[in-house]
Amino acid sequence: xxxxxxxxxxxxxxxxxxxxxxxxxxxxxxxxxxxxxxxxxxxxxxxxxxxxxxxxxxxxxxxxxxxxxxxxxxxxxxxxxxxxxxxxxxxxxxxxxxxxxxxxxxxxxxxxxxxxxxxxxxxxxxxxxxxxxxxxxxxxxxxxxxxxxxxxxxxx
Amino acid sequence: xxxxxxxxxxxxxxxxxxxxxxxxxxxxxxxxxxxxxxxxxxxxxxxxxxxxxxxxxxxxxxxxxxxxxxxxxxxxxxxxxxxxxxxxxxxxxxxxxxxxxxxxxxxxxxxxxxxxxxxxxxxxxxxxxxxxxxxxxxxxxxxxxx
Numbered sequence: 108x109x110x111x112x113x114x115x116x117x118x119x120x121x122x123x124x125x126x127x128x129x130x131x132x133x134x135x136x137x138x139x140x141x142x143x144x145x146x147x148x149x150x151x152x153x154x155x156x157x158x159x160x161x162x163x164x165x166x167x168x169x170x171x172x173x174x175x176x177x178x179x180x181x182x183x184x185x186x187x188x189x190x191x192x193x194x195x196x197x198x199x200x201x202x203x204x205x206x207x208x209x210x211x212x213x214x215x216x217x218x219x220x221x222x223x224x225x226x227x228x229x230x231x232x233x234x235x236x237x238x239x240x241x242x243x244x245x246x247x248x249x250x251x252x253x254x255x256x257x258x259x260x261x262x263x
Numbered sequence: 264x265x266x267x268x269x270x271x272x273x274x275x276x277x278x279x280x281x282x283x284x285x286x287x288x289x290x291x292x293x294x295x296x297x298x299x300x301x302x303x304x305x306x307x308x309x310x311x312x313x314x315x316x317x318x319x320x321x322x323x324x325x326x327x328x329x330x331x332x333x334x335x336x337x338x339x340x341x342x343x344x345x346x347x348x349x350x351x352x353x354x355x356x357x358x359x360x361x362x363x364x365x366x367x368x369x370x371x372x373x374x375x376x377x378x379x380x381x382x383x384x385x386x387x388x389x390x391x392x393x394x395x396x397x398x399x400x401x402x403x404x405x406x407x408x409x
Binding site for chain 2: 156
């Protein structure tokens with residue numbers, strides 16, 4: 108257990124050095140409710156359109172990051188109006204950005220799942236910690252629907 | 264030498280006139296004054312790209328006497344990036360967009376990376392640059408994506 112924890116810290120440190128901070132698996136903040144990792148055998152085989160990805164992100168983000176705007180006794184809900192999606196990318200791409208996110212996604216659910224995933228960059232302008240108001244969420248489509256299984260803070 | 268210079272100025276005129284050397288019928292550059300101040304949602308960007316791509320890349324699938332149309336099924340959008348973002352990829356694409364219509368327009372634009380699997384050449388993936396003006400969206404620039 109201790110070894111796994113140290114391994115997690117080392118992985119987080121590596122990603123932090125690359126400008127990413129994992130919020131999935133062991134480092135999950137209590138407010139986030141990620142879906143479970145899908146098994147590679149349950150991934151959807153059909154290609155997904157960008158519209159599908161955006162719709163899935165809109166549906167899942169308010170649930171997974173429900174508490175992200177909570178501060179000083181206020182609990183403003185996460186809505187479409189206070190979630191700015193600024194970037195969507197397929198992680199099978201070989202661009203620098205996609206490779207960077209694919210590595211981060213693989214830390215949570217393995218490289219096969221990461222390769223079939225999409226990264227959705229979302230800004231939460233109502234969040235109290237401005238420096239951490241942007242994250243990349245990782246989504247993948249399974250035969251039973253979409254899962255948002257992890258995310259990384261992307262402070263810039 | 265004179266012929267080369269004449270050819271060069273003809274090519275330059277074609278580019279300034281709103282079409283790339285590869286025959287894309289790009290929209291004219293928006294002016295900064297005409298840009299829409301309201302930030303677009305990603306859904307609006309995707310809808311605008313779906314509307315403009317079949318016009319701008321109308322001939323991308325042409326080859327060997329066949330003229331297949333560009334449809335939603337034959338244009339796969341792989342990435343959408345807001346170019347105001349200070350990411351490495353955002354900065355790289357913003358610099359490319361600025362070559363078409365200047366820095367101010369580029370800063371207010373989105374890049375949409377689209378792949379045409381039915382294209383006859385190996386260069387079948389492009390980053391298209393879109394900006395929202397008060398009179399609608401413009402797809403004013405396009406570069407090949409490796």
